[in-house]
Amino acid sequence: MAEMVKLFVNGQEVEVESGKNLIDALEVVGIEIPHFCYHPALGADGNCRMCLVGIEDGRPPLVPACKTPVAEGLKVQLDTDKIKKIQRDVMELELINHPTDCPVCDQAGECKLQDYYMSYDHQATRMRVPQVLKGKKLDFGCGVIHDQERCVLCARCVRFTRQITKTGELGIINRSDEARVTLFPGRPLNNRYALNVVDLCPVGAMTSKDFRFKQRAWFLKRNKGICHGCSMGCNIFIDHNREKYKDDLIYRFRPRFNPEVNGYFICDKGRMSYHQENEGRLKSARIDHEDSPLVQALQTARRRIEASDKVLLLVSPNCSLEQMLAIRSLATEKGATISGYSDGCIQTGDADGYLIQDDKSANRAGLELLQIDTTYDFFKESLQRADTLVCFNNDLFFTDPDPVVAEKLKVLQTIAISTHETPFSRQAGIAIPAASYSEYAGSVINKDGVLQYFGRAVEKNVPAPEMISIARDLGATLTEPEALLHAMKRCIPALAAAESDQIPERGLKLTLSEAAHVTA
Amino acid sequence: MSDRSQLIFTGKPFQYDAERDAEFERLVKRYPTRESMILPALWLTQEQEGWIPAEAIAYIADRIGTFASQVYEAATFYTMYHLHPMGRNHICICRTLSCWLRGKQEIVDYLRDEIGLKPGQVSEDGKFSLEEVECLGHCGSAPVVQVNGEFHENMDVDKLKSLLAGLK
Secondary structure (H helix, E strand, C coil): CCCEEEEEECCEEEEEECCCEHHHHHHHCCCCCCCCCCECCCECCCCCCCCEEEECCCCCCCEEHHHCECCCCCEEECCCHHHHHHHHHHHHHHHHCCCCCHHHCCCCCCCHHHHHHHHHHCCCCCCCCCCCCCCCCEEEECCEEECCCCCCCCCHHHHHHHHHCCCCCEEEECCHHHCEEEECCCCCCCCCCCCHHHHHCCCCCEEECCCCCCCCHHHCEEEEEECCCCCCCCEEEEEEEECCCCCEEEEEEEECCECCCCECCCCHHHHHCHHHHHCCECCCCEECCEECCHHHHHHHHHHHHHHCCCEEEEECCCCCHHHHHHHHHHHHHHCCEEECCCHHHECCCCCCCCCCCCECCCCHHHHHHCCCECCHHHHHHHHHHCCEEEEECCCHHHHCCCHHHHHHHHHCEEEEEECECCHHHHHCCEEEECCCCCCCCEEEECCCCEEEEECCCCCCCCCCCCHHHHHHHHCCCCCCHHHHHHHHHHHCHHHHHCCCCCCCCCCEECCHHHHHCCCC | CCCCCCCCCCCCCCCCCHHHHHHHHHHHCCCCCHHHHHHHHHHHHHHHHCCCCHHHHHHHHHHHCCCHHHHHHHHHHCCCCCCCCCCCEEEEEECCHHHHHCCHHHHHHHHHHHHCCCCCCECCCCCEEEEEECCCCCHHHCCCEEECCEEECCCCHHHHHHHHHCCC
């Protein structure tokens, strides 16, 4: 916990964390200082002048709050007539050449210009001369579309490409009312985090080609989630909506701040991975390639498993810890072998030392914690001995070039429990659809050993069953939430020691010694 | 100030001649960071070519080791850099407050109506080019016109007429 200092805002005493600037420190206690250019990840630029405040200590009458650190006894004025006039004046200047095309602007509803107009401006325009016209719908590359007229020149996007991605594609050229954000001709946005400028943009100047004109911001339900695109476990918002007569669909992922994991940003690939949650899903159950009611498919699967001598369960490194525990209990119950072989998830050399990781699965650390073998040798050996293969959303071996594996797959009895329609689910003796990670709650451990919990976001019109309930229907014993939590606490002493049963919002960092405490 | 975002690609690769190459290497030692070379490097280009083509901006960025967008910013911010070929006589008219209040618009209108010369353009015969620029620092004797780098103070249309008559 950081040291606290007491200061006065409009004469009222408030206690805030030291070491922060006024904007960040007062935001925590619910006091808003309007600002465009300041962003905690990009630092104080001081160019927008919207955060000017008064400090009663003899310094210049107005100072930018973004560049003013909190200090004991500081007397801050936010509501004097002078400050209010400055805020109105800055807003008036910002709006002089703004097209005010909110009805067709994607940012409407989550736009700082709109919000601040309502809170701090509220005056009619005095403009009687034509506005300066600039570039519209410029394709900046990487799926970013720019509207120069809506821009307030806060330079957040420019600073992002210079400070964070260090690719520097964007710049503000010209000066005065002709100033605009642009690219050097022939050098478009070319980095794997470019779409973060859409979130950073406080107004509708930067929009996403993918999201444009799809949904109004106020219709979207925003649930907290964890990206399953790689082993980083970036925190996201899952923005989804059920339109009338349609299914609950995800329209975008946005980064969610977590200083322990991803900070303020996510990669573009993870951001776009929401498409896979909506599309290509396994919709109905099948027995021997014929559509079948789900209940019947589950019963048949259970009978076939019970009739087999040597069952191999193959669990995905994307399954939640709870699902892995349930599937492991099924293995114990049936005397089955369990493997987590999934080398196909690993794209060596793809990691960039920032957020993107080689391992494209969300919970490999969970497999390790539960001591589920992930080696190829063990998988191949178990497969050769097995007569039934039950695949829990892990069919990466399907393209295995080894002829022994390929030959075995042809004679083996197969059951695919799958979120998506895949080559394996199409070929499997029984195919059972399962809920994907936006449709269930669970816990995953990222590559740094941070245990994170995510809730259920999307509720489909016809929900696919969760992996845990499928495991229960196949004969697993450990499937009740309390029992699963208890089992997790046995594996993870830090969780057992925690006061609450809830995994903290920012995750629980597991130490190496905790991982070694594993109960098999 | 007019929009200066339009760069011209010549289609030919740019590089400094031997003299300017040596000058670049001499100047770069003067500064703590290489980014400081952006303005001198643009000057060197303008000295060599008379103006600054798009290829030169990319060349400067790559040679300094900075972003092309950053050199582009500087080149468009300062009106002293010419981003297209200029006329034989380059006229700058200050458009900042004092000069505007003291009648710079009459001079601009005269050039537009009588010579057909608009800010940011070159006259058809290539004799004149015109740019509206930000403050030239001679507010006390506004309006101010700069022709080929030379200042002419307290200007009006008549004084401009006789000034232009003396130019080739």
